[in-house]
Amino acid sequence: MKRESKNRARAFTLVELLLVVTIIGILAGAVLINISGQSKRARISRAGSDIATIESALSLYEMDLGDYPDELQSLLENPGEDGWNGPYLKKNSLADPWGNDYQYRYPGNYGVEYDLYSLGPDGTDGTDDDIGNWEKES
Numbered sequence: 001m002k003r004e005s006k007n008r009a010r011a012f013t014l015v016e017l018l019l020v021v022t023i024i025g026i027l028a029g030a031v032l033i034n035i036s037g038q039s040k041r042a043r044i045s046r047a048g049s050d051i052a053t054i055e056s057a058l059s060l061y062e063m064d065l066g067d068y069p070d071e072l073q074s075l076l077e078n079p080g081e082d083g084w085n086g087p088y089l090k091k092n093s094l095a096d097p098w099g100n101d102y103q104y105r106y107p108g109n110y111g112v113e114y115d116l117y118s119l120g121p122d123g124t125d126g127t128d129d130d131i132g133n134w135e136k137e138s
Contacts, residue, residue, distance in 0.1 A: 110134035
């Protein structure tokens with residue numbers, strides 16, 4: 001009898017395998033939940049960075065021409081003005097991380113010279129998730 005037990009191959013039982021698969025599933029679920037939150041924060045951060053870049057381009061435009069443009073497209077294409085030294089931005093840099101165009105209004109409504117903002121994750125103007133170049137009221 002001793003000889004039989006020595007030659008028998010060792011293997012995992014079905015219960016052990018199910019336990020390992022369950023633990024892996026729980027860990028994968030926790031990782032996915034954390035990753036999905038990071039993606040949203042990264043998009044919001046990118047929108048803020050894009051707005052700062054567009055603000056710099058608007059400042060250069062204003063220094064060259066003496067006034068801000070009527071529309072953001074003037075940063076990419078000459079609107080027919082003398083003194084235009086653009087393009088001030090790279091092509092395709094006027095879309096936010098959610099695929100919507102950045103919004104621009106000159107003169108601004110929020111106590112700044114112009115309003116420059118993203119519609120945010122919901123894509124709707126005037127909601128709390130809009131990301132702009134103005135200070136949010138508390």
